[in-house]
Amino acid sequence: KYKDVEPTLKIKEVDGLELVKKFSEQMESMLHRKVEAVERLVEAAEDADLNHEYNSSLEFDYYNSFLINDKDENDNYVELGDEFVLEPNEHFNNLLVNTTYSDIQLPTNVYNKDPDILNGVYMSEALNPIFVDNFERDPTLTWQYFGSSTGFFRLYPGIKWLPDENGVISFDCRNRGWYIQAATSPKDIVIIVDVSGSMKGLRMTIAKHTIITILDTLGENDFVNIIAYNDYVHFIEPCFKGILVQADRDNREHFKQLVDELQAKGVGTVNKALTESFKILREVRENAGQGGLCNQAIMLITDGAVEDYEAVFEKYNWPDRKVRVFTYLIGREVTFAPKVKWIACNNKGYYTQISTLADVQENVMEYLHVLSRPMVINHDHDIIWTEAYMDSALFASQAQSLLLMTTVAMPVFSKKNETRSHGILLxxxxxxxxxRELLKLAPRYKLGVHGYAFLNTNNGYILSHPDLRPLYKEGKKLKPKPNYNSVDLSEVEWEDQDEILRTAMINGETGYLSMDVKVPVDKGKRVLFLTNDYFFTDISGTPFSLGVVLSRGHGEYILLGNTSVEEGLHDLLQPDLSLANEWIYCITDIDPDHRKLSQLEAVIRFLTGEEPDLECDEELVQEVLFDAVVTAPMEAYWTTLALNMSMETEAGVEMAFMGTRAGLMRSALYVGSEKISNR
Known part of the structure; x- marks a missing residue:
């Protein structure tokens, strides 16, 4: 059969650079649609706030996601828990959702009838029609949300929020990476903690919790160090003496362990610690390319016995005040409050007193609002993209499959004239x-055997890669590995010894290189020695780069068959044929009417014109038609073999099958299906 069609065949050489650029443009276009959706929400939220007049006695019922559909003993809906229609939706992992309305989640420690909350929720009702309109314009959109600086979280589509095993809702949108990154620019932070004898007991516990909470507000684009002081100054990690380190997950976890070991003793002298901090920050400022290159701050955590500090500020920070100083007074003692407050107020910072562990979270978050003020006043609506993460906290209690995702986020500012100069972040x-939606735009069939696509960030971390295995099994449960989202490109492409590929991709360059690689197959039982060509480029408008790998001898050429639809359809309809259901021949997961179709059914309906609005990959469909025609004689061949086969000579043969590069599979049973051994 192949000989019959050979004259019509075309063999096309794959241009890897062209391929990676084409994929990148498609990804840029898809991500740009997400940005446009977020921009529409920002505009609607700022306009709604501009037209809303604050009312301290406002009474307003809203859908509280924790209380919806709950009834009291008299079978009446509880307050804030009215009827809220929820239906399973395949697009949202079969969760029960309401695609016509959003609802409101609040952490347990935020009062749901607080006037600030009521006014914010009332104002943000204006986002509902925008959520729905965005989803209609771009049906590939998933969750859309507004996280308020007052602590409420408006989520679309609306869901029923379930508490954790202790009956508590601990999720606070203001602690999430996407919120913190959008609310502030990259920052260099030195945390100074008082470990003198007066800090013993509860004060030390609160101080440690405060440091850990500050560390949790930092991300990949921030730089940090921690100094402890009593009679002398010491960096809690001696290897990091005199420098700032990237606040990635590994460094943050390392710092947390060291903080936990701190002990209080001796007498506190703050001026040496401040001097050391200002020197580090000045060095980072003066050496371009180091640090976050934006905000700089010192966090001073003490119980208040501070002296001899004014001369340090005069020498290192005044009059420009390039470094903000935030002060956290630990404990109930107020004697030292004026001094500690003076330090913050004279260095463009913020003063707060933390007397219990419950106060820590709320008081630490205040520094983010101060650091966001320059952005607010300048109205810098920076678009941020997060590193890959699995938000298991968001739907921990729901049947959410753990998907790697990235978030696009933008800050929302107050545009009111009377508060504009105050820089209020809403x-x-x-x-x-x-x-996985992004990688659908780089289909495997275009990359040949052993070919693959991968994504990484401008910090060098993997967003997606076939060798990134972020989950592990604990009993029957799948859980994320501790550092799943800070795996460096050099850890998976380890043949890149000189980091040529890594450096080029971090810098957003376009180019290619070749490497000899060892590829394990059959679950590590065998190793293949291959030469891989790496093609890479940036995805414009994002901090991401895309890489495409083609294996020599496998992904260099494409066979283009020229088969008529009539001939191909005839052979596609044979009962022994199937298509790889995980491949995307036609998009079936957006239109609800198409979701019930298998990929083979979708292809047939597309070719017969039954579903003209189906969107299909015509190049892949053409390849499948060609493969169906060329492999059609196998059915007759296998039948002849089966008829001539004697039980003695061919004992043990149960099934014959073949697969093609276009995901087509043909099979023939040699025994009854009940006798298949499933080996």
Whole structure:
């Protein structure tokens, strides 16, 4: 059969650079649609705030996601828990959702009838029609949300929020990476903690919790160090003496362990610690390319016995005040409050007193609002993209499959004239983008055997890669590995010894290189020695780069068959044929009417014109038609073999099958299906 069609065949050489650029443009276009959706929400939120007049006695019922559909003993809906229609939706992992309305989540420690909350929720009702309109314009959108600086979280589509095993809702949108990154620019932080004898007991516990909470507000674009002081100054990690380190997950976890070991003793002298901090920050400022290159701050955590500090500020920070100083007074003692407050107020910072562990979270978050003020006053609506993450906290109690995703987020500012100069951040708007949706735009069939695509960030971390295995099994449960989202490109492409590929991709360059690689197959039982060509480029408008790998001898050429639809359809309809259901021949997961179709059914309906609005990959469909025609004689061949086969000579043969590069599979049973051994 192949000989019959050979004259019509074309063999096309794959241009890897052209391929990676084409994929990148498609990804840029998809991600740009997400950005446009978020921009519409930001505009709607700022306009709604501009037209809303604060009312301290406002009474307003809203859908509280924890209380919806709950009834009291008299079978009446509880307050804030009215009827809220929820239906399973395949697009949202079969969760029960309401696609016509958003609802409101609040952490347990935020009062749901607080006037600030009521006014914010009332104002943000204006986002509902925008959520729905965005989803209609771009049906590939997933979760859209508004996280308010007052603590409420408006989520679309609306869901029923379930508490954790202790009956508590601990999720606070203001602690999430996407909120913090959008609310502030990159920052260099030195945390100074008082470990003198007066800090013993509860004060030390509160101080440690405060440091850990500050560390949790930092991300990949921030730089940090921690200095402890009593009679002398010491960096809690001696290897990091005199420098700032990237606040990635590994460094943050390392710092947390060291903080936990701190002990209080001796007498506190703050001026040496301040001097050391200002020197580090000045060095980072003066050496371009180091640090976050934006905000700089010192966090001073003490119980208040501070002296001899004024001369340090005069020498290192005044009059420009390039470094903000935030002070956290630990304990109930107020004697030293004026001094500690003076330090913050004279260095463009913020003073707060923390007397219990419950106060820590709320008081630490205040520094973010101060650091966001320059952005607010300048109205810098920076678009941020997060590193890959699995928000298991968001739907821990729901049947959410753990998907790697990135979030696009933007800050929302007050545009009111009377508060504009104060720089008021209203919150952050965001939307999630599952990374698997992005990689659908770089289909495997175009990359040949052993070919693959991968994504990484401008910090060198992997967003998506076939060798990134972020989950492990604990009993029957799948859980994320501790550092799943800070795996460096050099850890998976380890043949890149000189980091040529890594450096080029971090810098957003376009180019290619070749490497000899060892590829394990059959679950590590065998190793292949291959030469891989790496093609890479940036995805414009994002901090991401895309890489495409083609294996020599496998992904260099494409066979283009020229088969008529009539001939191909005839052979596609044979009962022994199937298509790889995980491949995307036609898009069936957006239109609800198409979701019930298998990929083979979708292809047939597309070719017969039954579903003209189906969107299909015509190049892949053409390849499948060609493969169906060329492999059609196998059915007759296998039947002849089966008829001539004697039980003695061919004992043990149960099934014959073949697969093609276009995902087509043909099979023939040699025994009854009940006798298949499933080996």
């Amino acid at each position: 919150g952050v708007v965001g939307s999630d983008v599952p990374l």
